[in-house]
Amino acid sequence: MGLPPTHSQIRQFAQRMLAVKGDHTQLGKHWMQAFLRRNPAFRTQKCHHRDSARVNGASTEVIRPWFSNYFLPEIQAIKPENRFNMDEAGIMEGLEENGLVVVNAEKRSVQKKTPGSRVWTSFIECVSATGTFLPPLVIFKGKSVQQQCFPQNLSLFSDWQITATKNGWTSDQTAVEWLEKVFIPKTQPSDPSEGRLLVLDGYGSHETVEFMYLCYQHKINLPFLPPHTSHVLQPLDLSVFSPLKHYYRKQVGFLSLLTDSSPVGKQNLSCYQSAREQALTTSNIKGGWKATGLWPVSVAKPLLSPLLLENxxxxxxxxxxxxxxxxxxxxxxxxxxxxxxxxxxxxxxxxxxxxxxxxxxxxxxxxxxxxxxxxxxxxxxxxx
Structure with missing residues (x-):
């Protein structure tokens, strides 16, 4: 929802559906034209590329029609415990918060030791409308996960998924990995006939045919957020990520008081785990859903946001x-x-x-x- 598919994506989707049924016949050259004739409610329209500063954004013109998706019968039928929001956040290893310190009155300025390296790590988090959360997927930067990334006691991270990518961010492969190893098995409804809702950004890794077809197979509806609206429509952005990063930096600050050497390293995951325990609370998570108007469903919430563009x-x-x-x-x-x-x-x-x-x-x-x-x-x- 909220993301018009290309001709190529529709063809690949149809080809996969045939393959599942055991039919590996390739679709004909004019199959797409025939598909459109059979479905007159749809038509082809040229997509015009526009500068990111001008396209969409958190405006009334964007939010109103996007919310219409929530009044589709199949979406209204989804229970709150089956509604989820996933997003990715990154942290710079060892980066702690600035703050007030006590120094000699004659000093004009003061500098504080910054512990750790400048290693970038990202995390995929997912929360439900009822205030629960899933284990994270941790993405390190590099060709593979290194042993020095982990503390000796791994009991706290037994259900975490760990991987590595070249730039430390989600790739097409890791997005599918998260679906298969985290989201699908851990959010399975007690009644298999019930659908699920997964609110997410329209990143390229979420728009692949493999990702979307996997969701289709498991009755997972995907309302893609319009570009540049996360600060208004993303529950994780509104109430979780800010305190999460705050508590992480605070934990790193505690470590810097205990040692003169770089204290983070293997303790990076432990710092993040401690931050999660403080930030991922039921009240914080529910507050994000309520502030965005995604649950309880209320288009008035984002339309009255002070962050809304008046363009x-x-x-x-x-x-x-x-x-x-x-x-x-x-x-x-x-x-x-x-x-x-x-x-x-x-x-x-x-x-x-x-x-x-x-x-x-x-x-x-x-x-x-x-x-x-x-x-x-x-x-x-x-x-x-």
């Missing part, structure tokens, strides 16, 4: 409407309009489990208020 007249008009709703009204008409808008955003969100034009909200004293047309216009979601 069009419509976006600016909507933002002004939301802002003016909380100003003192100058007339009775303004008062009624502001009151309706505020009721629509009571407690920070609207539970969008049915079309807004039929939805009612409970007022502060148990009164039922129909969402005003002004609120519906702000959300850009009318159920049509």
């Amino acid at each position: 069009s007249n419509k976006g600016k008009k909507d933002a002004n409407n939301a802002h003016n709703a909380f100003n003192s009204p100058s007339s009775m008409n303004d008062w009624h309009g502001s009151r309706s808008l505020i009721l629509g955003f009571s407690e920070g969100h609207i539970a969008l489990d049915k079309p807004l034009d039929n939805q009612t909200l409970e007022g502060g004293a148990g009164r039922s208020e129909r969402v005003s047309e002004r609120t519906v216009g702000l959300l850009g979601c009318t159920g049509n």
Whole structure:
């Protein structure tokens, strides 16, 4: 979802489906044209490349249509415990936080020893809408995983997956490895007929036919986040990665007090494990899902985010409407309009489990208020 496939991807997908059924006949030269004739709801459109500063971004024009995916029947049926968000974060080994220190009053500046090397390590983390998390996939930079990367006691990392890539980031192969060894086996629903949801960035390694077909086989729906929207729509970005890096750097700082030599090295994973225990809490994880509006589902959450781009007249008009709703009204008409808008955003969100034009909200004293047309216009979601 959110990622239009190319002709080549559709052909490869169809070829794999045939192969699974034992048919290895190659698709004909004009198979794609025949596919489009059989499916008139789809058509081919030329994709125009645009500068990254101009394409998409966290704007109302991007977020509104993307959220429409969440009202598809097959997505609405997915239970919160089967909804997941995965993302990749990197840390520089031995990098600790800046902070205040006590020094001689005559000193103008002070420098602090930075422990460890400048080795880059990345981690794939995955959290659920109910506040649980999966073991990480650790990706070291190099041709292979070296023994010096590990502490003597490996009991804390028994369920972690460890690998290495040339640049220390996810490759096509490691993305599939994570699916096969971590996500698919550890999130299997008790009822095999139930679907899963995996919210993720549209990185190239997530867009390969092998990755997407593996998800298709296991009923895993993939809503790809629009480019440049992670800071608004990614639960891990909003409430987990920042404290995770904070606690990691803090742990490295503790080690630097205990030794004059480079203290991290084999303790790098231990520092990260300690940081995970403090950052990956149920409240932090649920807070990220709620802040993005991904669970409970609420398009109002990202649309009211201070990080939202106002890159069009419509976006600016909507933002002004939301802002003016909380100003003192100058007339009775303004008062009624502001009151309706505020009721629509009571407690920070609207539970969008049915079309807004039929939805009612409970007022502060148990009164039922129909969402005003002004609120519906702000959300850009009318159920049509």
